[in-house]
Amino acid sequence: MTIYPMVRAAAALVLCLTLTPHAFAAILSYDREELPGGAVLLVKESHELPIVIIRASFQGGSRYEPVEKQGLANLTARMLPRGTQNRTASAIERLNDLLGGGAGTAAGRDFSTASIRLLTRDLKRGLVLFADVLRRPIFPRKELKKMKAQLLGSLQRKKDRPGYLADKAFRNRLFGLHPYGRQVEGLPETIRKVNQRDLVNFHRNRYGMKGAIFVFVGDITITRARNEVLDHFRDWKTQMDPPPEVFASAVDTGEKMSIIKIERPFKQSTIILGNRSLSRRHKDFYAARVMNYILGGGGFESRLMSNIREKMGLVYSIYSYFAAGMDTGHWRLMLKTKNSSANQAISKSIAEIQRIQEDGVSERELQEAKAFITGNFATRFQSSSRIADYIMAVERLGFPPDYAEKYLDIIRAVTKEQVQAAAKTHINLDTSILTVVGNLDEAKLKY
């Protein structure tokens, strides 16, 4: 059944923590242990439902693949369940279905993740499968060939999606060959170059106890979790050859905004405007988060939504966010509007950016933003999967388990001056890139 939510939630790529003082302590207290071999174990017990959510993270994101083999990290992750020393792909699929179909593997830009969701009764069997897929994949050639064909087809299909086209062009211009400028799936020409040996090597290098993070949430104890992880993974060595150097290619940060126009016969223009910006560990991240809530991250409460959607009716979706990564990041504003309104929506968006940079925010806006960010925290953890995602994100950033408390304190202390300074420093129209995908004859862009 198709449902029509009124607002598409802005993709929350940023780690957004919000909390009420007493609420979070109970929900988010979890155990952290360092295991032999360099892995970390994080466990949150909760016995209300007979379910255990398990996630394992590895330093196997696309940042560790050579530029000429873009897509290698993704292919490695996705090929893990396609055959092991003990099981064929079909046997793995059958077992996974029997366990409820809750296993999956994926690569991101910084990390790769394997996850499985099990009924308590299936824990033993599920972990055997989980370990087999992670430790003993053989990446059969025949399966790899099919997987590559499948990926090439899905890349072609994605060209129907204006959001994908805009994101690809925008990232590429913003970060060049830096992992944040590339698509995790890779490109058709680089996917074709990846062979079985590459996968075997990438797996040997990037997967193992060293740097691994295991998260268990649900119907399990810390003792049981520790024993299971050690039983299955204790002797798992990683080779860890030095990874390729990650570099951000020089971006032409000229005097004014640069523009990418992509002609496609869509009814709407899909527009991304943004610039390189802070990393997740930057000290200004908190003020920037509050600022962005007021500007474009706060749903109906945001200035962009109020003025460009509610008042003018120009868009259905409009939002902005900081995608703050491990070593760098970006800020972007995204909107869709009928082609003939593109100019108006862009100029109105730019005016909103300039207004928050020049005039800052009101005391009321500041207080309401902080009230939301801190008050909403407890309500976000209404499922074990959400809790697992949170715990994993905190650990990946290298923050301690009590990070939530500190986060709350820092948010509370953010001032109007800091908010305005964050707008001025971390949104930069001069070095920004405007990307427009749509029917350019109708849009008649003046940019």
Place this chain on the structure above:
Amino acid sequence: MRKIVLLSITLLLSPYPAFIALGDGKSPGHQTDSSGSLRVPWEVIEHRLANGMQALMLQDRRAPSVVFQVWYGVGSRDEPKGKTGISHLLEHMMFRGTKKYGPKVFSNIVKRNGGSHNAFTSLDYTAYFERIASDRLGLVMALEADRMVNLVLKRKELEPERLVVLEERRSRTEDSPTGMLFERLRASSFVKHAYGNPIIGWSQDIKNISLDDLKDFYRHYYMPNNATAIIVGDFSVSETIQLLEKHFGPIPPRPFQGRPRMKEPPQVTGRRLVVRKEAQLPYIAMAHHVPNWRDKDGAALIMLESILGGGETSRLYQRLVRKDAIALGAGTDYTYVSVDPMLFYLYGQPAPGKSARDIEEAILHELDQLTQKGVPRQELERNLRRIEAQTIFSMDSHFYRAMQLGRASIAGNWRLVDSFLPSLAKVTSADIVRVAKLYLRKDGRTTATLVPIPPKGRHQGQKGVAKQEVIRK
């Protein structure tokens, strides 16, 4: 995030049973009943207000927050001709102010209290929800009770919202090849029933809906005796009942004319349509009229949906995507919980170099195999286990649990969730073959094909493109 299909998320469609029969029932720490079934915390408390409003409460104390939802028995199936999309437009207008609060106040109050909110409209229902700390439950009840009866509809607020909805339609349908394909497929499948109309409405209708139309529609459907409140999370039942009585109790019931009744005449000949649109790859989808939960065949149809299209070992995925690699995706979709009987879909997207016809033939071949040879016991068992596990997994989320209750309640009886899994366990291979033959017949099938056309500016023709938009056989 949806991958290839565009219709729904299967998890969202499966109702929850009250007690789930698990194989061994030996999981430590969980109660089992006398039959050895595992007992999961799914105890719904029902409360009915004197004005006819129903409330369903489900406690889950894992986090000190609640999901509060108000469901109205109105959706696109209830819309008058020429006014399609009015339920959804009204849903948007529900955020634009009441007698007590001006426009935008609703959202501001919820958010500065740390809550989040939204709404959704479908064929059978319109629903509003908030997610908020438990101690603010009364606050969101006050807001929902207020807009149940005190909505102010003004032209100044309507006109920009109409534009917003037209933008929404462009994103969802007009710029989405598969969005458009499924819209046209449903429109061709139903000749009489309003399920044939798009939920978001036809553009022309969205443009024509007047302020008076909205006012009439609101008065007709928004009343306590056509509403269900659902509360899932950490709350006290007695306090919550008091809050419901305080906020919703004083709203008088109104005479409710009921929802329109309609029946789709049986489809006796196959139909075909072609959607030609700029797209990278073709797509094919077939729709068949099927009964829903009210019919004894519903359980067998759920199993059929699962065997053909559920999970990695489903027949369509294994044959088309994994073995022959002729499709990028393939699957099924069936709506069991609905007010009136809906459709059973079979669909697939060809891999580059393959045609929609290749996919259609392969899907129908798999269907033939199933009706000729039946389903081995092991395969039945595996599907049953998968559905069972997924049903429990889906309980992890407060929001989905509330969704299941809401949908079942709107469809006619929230308790139907009780009988769901046990009824699946009784389904035999012969039942599945019988319903496949009976409902997925050629005569009752509507087949829609997406035929990509080159972007404008290029003029070369394409082989095999049908000349007519709709061909009826």
